[in-house]
Amino acid sequence: MSETPDSAVRTYIDSHRAAFLDDLAEWLRIPSVSAQPERAGDVRRSADWLAAKLQETGFPTAEVWPTAGAPAVFAEWPSDDPQAPTVLVYGHHDVQPAAREDGWHSDPFEPVIRDGRLYARGAADDKGQVFFHTLGVRAHLAATGRTAPAVHLKLLIEGEEESGSPNFRTLVEQHADRLAADAVIVSDTGMWSADTPTVCTGMRGLAECEITLYGPEQDIHSGSFGGAVPNPATAAAGLVAALHDEHARVAIPGFYDGVVDLTDRERELFAELPFDEERWLRTARSTATFGEAGHSTLERIWARPTAEVNGIGGGYQGPGSKTIIPSSAMVKLSFRLVAGQDPDHIEKVVRAWAADALPAGIRHEITFGSATRPCLTPLDHPALQSVVRAMGRAFQQPVRFTREGGSGPAADLQEVLGVPVLFLGISIPSDGWHAPNEKVELDLLLKGVETAAYLWDDLGENRHDAD
Amino acid sequence: MSETPDSAVRTYIDSHRAAFLDDLAEWLRIPSVSAQPERAGDVRRSADWLAAKLQETGFPTAEVWPTAGAPAVFAEWPSDDPQAPTVLVYGHHDVQPAAREDGWHSDPFEPVIRDGRLYARGAADDKGQVFFHTLGVRAHLAATGRTAPAVHLKLLIEGEEESGSPNFRTLVEQHADRLAADAVIVSDTGMWSADTPTVCTGMRGLAECEITLYGPEQDIHSGSFGGAVPNPATAAAGLVAALHDEHARVAIPGFYDGVVDLTDRERELFAELPFDEERWLRTARSTATFGEAGHSTLERIWARPTAEVNGIGGGYQGPGSKTIIPSSAMVKLSFRLVAGQDPDHIEKVVRAWAADALPAGIRHEITFGSATRPCLTPLDHPALQSVVRAMGRAFQQPVRFTREGGSGPAADLQEVLGVPVLFLGISIPSDGWHAPNEKVELDLLLKGVETAAYLWDDLGENRHDAD
Numbered sequence: 001m002s003e004t005p006d007s008a009v010r011t012y013i014d015s016h017r018a019a020f021l022d023d024l025a026e027w028l029r030i031p032s033v034s035a036q037p038e039r040a041g042d043v044r045r046s047a048d049w050l051a052a053k054l055q056e057t058g059f060p061t062a063e064v065w066p067t068a069g070a071p072a073v074f075a076e077w078p079s080d081d082p083q084a085p086t087v088l089v090y091g092h093h094d095v096q097p098a099a100r101e102d103g104w105h106s107d108p109f110e111p112v113i114r115d116g117r118l119y120a121r122g123a124a125d126d127k128g129q130v131f132f133h134t135l136g137v138r139a140h141l142a143a144t145g146r147t148a149p150a151v152h153l154k155l156l157i158e159g160e161e162e163s164g165s166p167n168f169r170t171l172v173e174q175h176a177d178r179l180a181a182d183a184v185i186v187s188d189t190g191m192w193s194a195d196t197p198t199v200c201t202g203m204r205g206l207a208e209c210e211i212t213l214y215g216p217e218q219d220i221h222s223g224s225f226g227g228a229v230p231n232p233a234t235a236a237a238g239l240v241a242a243l244h245d246e247h248a249r250v251a252i253p254g255f256y257d258g259v260v261d262l263t264d265r266e267r268e269l270f271a272e273l274p275f276d277e278e279r280w281l282r283t284a285r286s287t288a289t290f291g292e293a294g295h296s297t298l299e300r301i302w303a304r305p306t307a308e309v310n311g312i313g314g315g316y317q318g319p320g321s322k323t324i325i326p327s328s329a330m331v332k333l334s335f336r337l338v339a340g341q342d343p344d345h346i347e348k349v350v351r352a353w354a355a356d357a358l359p360a361g362i363r364h365e366i367t368f369g370s371a372t373r374p375c376l377t378p379l380d381h382p383a384l385q386s387v388v389r390a391m392g393r394a395f396q397q398p399v400r401f402t403r404e405g406g407s408g409p410a411a412d413l414q415e416v417l418g419v420p421v422l423f424l425g426i427s428i429p430s431d432g433w434h435a436p437n438e439k440v441e442l443d444l445l446l447k448g449v450e451t452a453a454y455l456w457d458d459l460g461e462n463r464h465d466a467d
Numbered sequence: 468m469s470e471t472p473d474s475a476v477r478t479y480i481d482s483h484r485a486a487f488l489d490d491l492a493e494w495l496r497i498p499s500v501s502a503q504p505e506r507a508g509d510v511r512r513s514a515d516w517l518a519a520k521l522q523e524t525g526f527p528t529a530e531v532w533p534t535a536g537a538p539a540v541f542a543e544w545p546s547d548d549p550q551a552p553t554v555l556v557y558g559h560h561d562v563q564p565a566a567r568e569d570g571w572h573s574d575p576f577e578p579v580i581r582d583g584r585l586y587a588r589g590a591a592d593d594k595g596q597v598f599f600h601t602l603g604v605r606a607h608l609a610a611t612g613r614t615a616p617a618v619h620l621k622l623l624i625e626g627e628e629e630s631g632s633p634n635f636r637t638l639v640e641q642h643a644d645r646l647a648a649d650a651v652i653v654s655d656t657g658m659w660s661a662d663t664p665t666v667c668t669g670m671r672g673l674a675e676c677e678i679t680l681y682g683p684e685q686d687i688h689s690g691s692f693g694g695a696v697p698n699p700a701t702a703a704a705g706l707v708a709a710l711h712d713e714h715a716r717v718a719i720p721g722f723y724d725g726v727v728d729l730t731d732r733e734r735e736l737f738a739e740l741p742f743d744e745e746r747w748l749r750t751a752r753s754t755a756t757f758g759e760a761g762h763s764t765l766e767r768i769w770a771r772p773t774a775e776v777n778g779i780g781g782g783y784q785g786p787g788s789k790t791i792i793p794s795s796a797m798v799k800l801s802f803r804l805v806a807g808q809d810p811d812h813i814e815k816v817v818r819a820w821a822a823d824a825l826p827a828g829i830r831h832e833i834t835f836g837s838a839t840r841p842c843l844t845p846l847d848h849p850a851l852q853s854v855v856r857a858m859g860r861a862f863q864q865p866v867r868f869t870r871e872g873g874s875g876p877a878a879d880l881q882e883v884l885g886v887p888v889l890f891l892g893i894s895i896p897s898d899g900w901h902a903p904n905e906k907v908e909l910d911l912l913l914k915g916v917e918t919a920a921y922l923w924d925d926l927g928e929n930r931h932d933a934d
Contacts, residue, residue, distance in 0.1 A: 204690060208788045217752035223671060223873025226803050227773035228764045229748075230757040234707055234776050237798075240700070241708030281696075285684035285794075288828025290697040297695045306694035309701050310791055311782035316799060321675045321836050323801050324777055327752075331704075332783060334790050336693050361755025369788050406690025 006393055008143035009453045013135060013446055020135045020449070021118070021442075023053060025111040027093075027127055028120040034070050034094035034163040043159050046093045047071040050130075050157060057134045058141075059155075065175065067167035070094060070159030074178070077137065077153045084460055086152035088181035090413060091130035091188050092161035095122035096434045103436035116442050123440040124431035129187040130157055132426070132445055136452025143453060150460025154181060158409070161188070165409040172416045179413075183383045183420050185455075186410045187448075190427035191402070192273055194441060197395040198402045199387050200423035204305070205337035205374035206407035207346045211239065211354055212330040214363040219315070219324040226325060230361040233314035236329035242357050243307040243333070247293035250307045250335075254349035258340035262303050266379065269401050270298045283429065302403035306336040336405065343371030372407040375414045375421045386462055387422050390454035394447045424451060473860055475610035476920045480602060480913055487602045487916070488585070488909070490520060492578040494560075494594055495587040501537050501561035501630040510626050513560045514538040517597075517624060524601045525608075526622075532642065534634035537561060537626030541645070544604065544620045551927055553619035555648035557880060558597035558655050559628035562589035563901045570903035583909050590907040591898035596654045597624050599893070599912055603919025610920060617927025621648060625876070628655070632876040639883045646880075650850045650887050652922075653877045654915075657894035658869070659740055661908060664862040665869045666854050667890035671772070672804035672841035673874035674813045678706065678821055679797040681830040686782070686791040693792060697828040700781035703796035709824050710774040710800070714760035717774045717802075721816035725807035729770050733846065736868050737765045750896065769870035773803040803872065810838030839874040842881045842888045853929055854889050857921035861914045891918060 013020075032046035033039040047064045054062035054075040062075040073093065098108035098121035106112050111120035118128070137149055144150065156179060158168055172179060192198040215232035216225075245251040262270075275298055281287065291300040300306075314329025316322035335346055347368050354366055377384045379401065391399045404423075414421045426448035432438045480487075499513035500506040514531045521529035521542040529542040540560065565575035565588035573579050578587035585595070604616055611617070623646060625635055639646060659665040682699035683692075712718040729737075742765055748754065758767040767773075781796025783789035802813055814835050821833055844851045846868065858866045871890075881888045893915035899905045 206690070206790070208790070210788070215753065220752055221873060222773075222775045222777060222801055223673070223803060223871070225751045225753075225768060226775045226801075226872065227771055228756055228758045228767040229751050229753040230755060231776055233779045234710070237704040237707030237776065237779060240704030243701070284692045284696050285687055286682065286692075286696040286828055287830075288697060288826075289695055290826055290828055291695045300695040301692060304694055306689075308689045308693045308792060309698055309704065309782065310689060310789055311784045311793065312700045312704060312796065313780045313784040315776065315778035317778045317780040317797070321677070321799055321801065322777055323673070323675070323775075325775060326778065329779065330784070332788060334689055334693075334788065336690060359755070359757055361753055361757055363754075404690070405693065406688060 005143050009139045009450055012139040012142040013449050016135055016138070017446065024128060024131045027053070027131065028111045028122055029109055031109045031121070032094045032159070033097050034160045035097055040070065043070040043094055047073050047159055050093055051075070053134065054155065057138060065171065067160070067171050069163070069167045072156060072158040072171060074175070075155040077149055079150060079152050079460065080148040081150070081460070084151050085183070086154065086181040087456070087459060088154040088156060088179055088184045088413070089133055090156055090184055090186045090410060091126045092158045093127060093130065094159045094162050095127070096125070096162050098436070098438070105437055113442070117439040118442055118445070119437055119439045121438055123438050124427040125433040125438065126161070126188045128440040128445055129425055129427060129448060132448035133187065133452050135449045137456065139449060139453035140456045144457060149456045151456050153456065154179065161409060168409045169412045169416065172412055176416055179417060181417060181419055183422055184410065184413045184417065186421055186423045187425055188408065189404055189423045189425035190429065190431065191425060192400065194428050194444060196274060196400060197391055197397055198400045199384065199391060200402050200404050200425065201379065201384065202339060202376035203374065203404040203410060204407055205341065205343060205411060206372040207335045207337060207343045208333070208369040208371070209347070209350060209366055210330060210332045211364055211366045212328060213358065214328050215361065216325060216327045218327050222323040222325050229325065230359045231325045232362055233326050233329040235358055235362045236312060236314055236331050239354060239357055240309050240312065240331055248290065249292050250305065252307065252349055252353040255305065255346065257345060258342065259305060259338055260340035260376065262299060266303070267299065270296065270302070273298065273400060273402070301405035303338055305338050305341055308334050308336070310334050336407065337374045339374050339376035341374060343373060373411045373415055375411050377420050377422055381420060382462060383420060383422055383459065386455060386458040387424055390451045390458050393454045394450035424455065426451070472610050472924070476606045476917055479606045479609040480916050483602055483605070484913065491595060491598045494520070494598065495578045495589050496576055498576045498588070499561045499626070500564050501627050502564055507537065510537040510561055514540050514626055517560055518542070520601065521622065524605060532638065534627070534638050536630070536634045539623060539625040539638060541642070542622040544616055546617060546619050546927065547615040548617070548927070551618050552650070553621065553648040554926060555621040555623060555646055555651045555880070555884070556600055557623055557651055557653045557877060559593045559625045560597065561626045561629050562594070563592070563629050565903070572904055580909070584906040585909055585912070586904055586906045588905055590905050591894040592900040592905065593628070593655045595907040595912055596892055596894060596915060599915035600654065600919050602916045604923065606916060606920035607923045611924060616923045618923050620923065621646065628876060635876045636879045636883065639879055643883055646884060648884060648886055650889055651877065651880045651884065653875070653888055653890045654892055655875065656871055656890045656892035657896065657898070658892060659867065661895050661911060663741060663867060664858055664864055665867045666851065666858060667869050667871050667892065668846065668851065669806060669843035670841065670871040670877060671874055672808065672810060672878060673839040674802045674804060674810045675800070675836040675838070676814070676817060676833055677797060677799045678831055678833045679795060680825065681795050682828065683792060683794045685794050689790040689792050696792065697826045698792045699829055700793050700796040702825055702829045703779060703781055703798050706821060706824055707776050707779065707798055715757065716759050717772065719774065719816055719820040722772070722813065724812060725809065726772060726805055727807035727843065729766060733770070734766065737763065737769070740765065740867060740869070768872035770805055772805050772808055775801050775803070777801050803874065804841045806841050806843035808841060810840060840878045840882055842878050844887050844889055848887060849929060850887060850889055850926065853922060853925040854891055857918045857925050860921045861917035891922065893918070
């Protein structure tokens with residue numbers, strides 16, 4: 001009985017499983033913590049290790065790209081079909097800090113397998129999810145008898161994601177020619193749960209600002225002057241209170257301009273997910289949900305824009321009391337953006353709103369940080385359909401759709417390269433990203449390998465690169 | 468030509484002026500800074516010096532009263548008329564910190580006279596205004612030929628006013644019998660200006676609270692959760708914004724219960740004062756007035772209650788940004804109270820309002836500090852009329868009325884002793900209380916001496932102590 005393509009992929013993976021895990025463990029032993037300056041050498045070592053491993057895997061090109069901070073790794077394996085689509089995989093090789101005393105049951109940089117789980121810092125975020133692409137492309141070749149992938153395959157694995165990717169956009173702009181692709185596959189997200197494989201179809205964008213409000217030139221006595229001059233802390237609170245209307249909708253005029261609302265189909269798909277609000281609240285460490293009227297919790301975090309106060313301060317914050325009208329106050333605001341919203345427009349409307357909202361006698365300064373655009377792949381996008389088919393073959397289950405509430409450097413790829421961003425991740429919420437005892441489920445990790453193997457085949461077969 | 472009583476007072480003051488100023492200078496050289504632990508010995512020395520000086524002045528009783536902190540001085544000079552009313556003068560012998568390098572043109576504890584002004588820390592606040600009572604009572608005796616004052620005269624000069632009078636109420640309660648009086652005269656305030664002698668008729672009270680709001684058990688990611696759980700910083704801002712309505716009136720239900728509104732006569736009297744708003748704004752270091760609709764600036768600071776934010780804080784306040792929903796936030800609020808308002812009632816209505824104003828999922832804690840009651844002397848109070856007459860004789864000008872926006876320990880005397888509080892102060896706004904180069908105008912200081920001399924006579928003659 002001849003093998004089906006799928007069973008050939010599985011057979012290949014099974015026979016290479018042990019070596020694959022050994023290699024991954026070797027990489028996980030390198031403590032590539034980008035946030036710790038004393039680990040800079042380890043981050044470089046991690047990049048060198050990965051580049052060497054990708055060459056060993058068969059990538060004709062694998063280079064370490066320096067940045068002003070930590071290095072990235074770029075690899076390329078052209079298809080032998082010049083007409084094949086080009087796919088760029090994004091991930092990162094740096095990890096969050098981790099120390100045994102934070103509550104780890106074993107050394108975070110000495111991987112151990114227990115009960116089908118591989119425990120180590122970076123196991124899920126993101127080394128494991130980067131690494132499944134090495135075995136994935138080999139399984140793809142083995143099962144199809146190819147000597148080169150069915151797509152022009154590129155990898156860009158950055159080294160500063162856990163430090164906010166400060167040099168990533170510059171890097172992408174600098175190498176835009178070599179990074180050119182028809183689609184980006186981000187392998188740095190997760191799925192709904194082990195039982196519910198999902199594809200993420202978008203991330204929210206982000207705009208951030210800080211507003212400082214100035215009242216009296218110095219703190220003044222609240223007895224001598226209270227009630228007769230404007231108080232900048234009151235004005236700051238007033239601004240924050242004016243962010244939302246009584247339906248918890250953002251009340252800044254123009255804020256919703258261009259917002260792509262959820263389709264009925266998307267709302268149905270969200271509603272089909274086995275969402276347990278009590279459980280979600282525990283994850284959110286909160287006791288009640290709250291948000292924009294007319295939307296479910298999942299819609300609120302995935303598909304609706306927000307205005308959130310990240311910090312507020314003014315006046316006396318020490319013990320006891322001090323009867324002053326403070327001379328200044330500040331608020332730090334962040335806005336999560338969804339498809340159709342433009343950070344430049346948000347900056348414009350927020351500036352106009354703030355200027356308009358403040359009383360006479362309160363001067364203000366407003367500064368915006370760097371912004372991240374939202375990304376969203378339409379459900380009917382052919383490349384997304386390829387991801388869904390590949391994942392369905394690997395998981396042998398229907399694949400559902402999620403989004404990400406957060407924002408990431410993927411948006412830079414979308415924007416600079418001008419291509420759609422797709423997501424392929426197999427991590428689950430219990431994997432403990434950024435927490436002690438981070439792990440990856442081995443079964444799911446190997447499903448990731450399998451999905452990658454099918455995906456290059458599917459994308460190569462279904463030439464939708466010109467879409 | 469025989470002397471009038473007034474010219475006799477003036478003659479006596481003129482002939483004792485030099486010794487009086489020498490004595491005052493000696494006292495001012497003692498750096499009795501209650502806020503500086505290393506000055507505790509100086510504060511004790513100041514009390515001892517004053518008690519000795521009062522005995523030398525003729526007070527049969529002059530004692531240093533210890534407290535849990537710095538000592539107070541109590542002195543008593545009974546009238547020879549047992550039916551005479553009893554008057555208790557309040558002041559303080561401690562001073563604000565001062566150092567040459569703060570911008571003083573001369574050593575703050577080495578008094579100098581320049582251009583008719585005596586410069587030293589404490590010259591106006593409050594040693595100068597305490598000390599005019601020593602020469603005042605002697606002038607009163609000399610001009611009237613008495614051997615004892617026309618009133619039973621008591622002095623209570625505390626040593627911790629500049630540190631918030633932490634032990635004052637206990638001291639008053641402890642010695643309530645010996646402090647018993649028909650009226651209190653507070654000599655720790657000022658007048659409108661050198662050209663406009665005024666009597667202060669009341670001070671606002673004060674209630675203070677701190678409200679801490681708790682949301683998620685720890686800071687959570689504003690991307691993953693933003694828009695779907697309540698944010699305690701937003702809730703804190705909402706509370707503050709809900710403090711006032713659109714007319715800048717305090718919007719806490721029940722807050723205005725019992726408020727004694729200004730009479731038309733009082734509003735007229737305030738309006739007669741030569742108020743220069745531009746100048747006042749410079750003093751307030753502010754660029755615009757703001758406050759309760761329907762009231763002038765003077766009405767707002769003197770006669771209307773307020774709700775003021777003294778501090779607000781929550782979330783990330785460092786440089787740059789941090790995309791979190793903070794786990795907690797806090798606000799420090801203070802309420803200035805006017806006649807008719809009761810701090811216990813204010814606490815009750817503020818607690819009810821806060822509990823009612825917060826969304827589900829936000830837990831809060833609220834703590835109240837010690838409160839100060841407002842005090843107000845009706846314009847037609849006979850003792851107030853005595854003060855006005857005495858001041859009019861000294862200044863030979865019409866005396867107008869002011870109030871104080873701040874709050875002070877005088878309220879403790881009013882409350883514990885159950886007597887009206889009157890104010891006799893000759894300091895003017897330019898005297899620089901708490902600032903470098905504090906001074907007192909010598910002309911005004913001697914008018915204070917003169918006013919005190921007439922006041923004891925007037926109060927003794929006009930037996931309104933039973934009012």
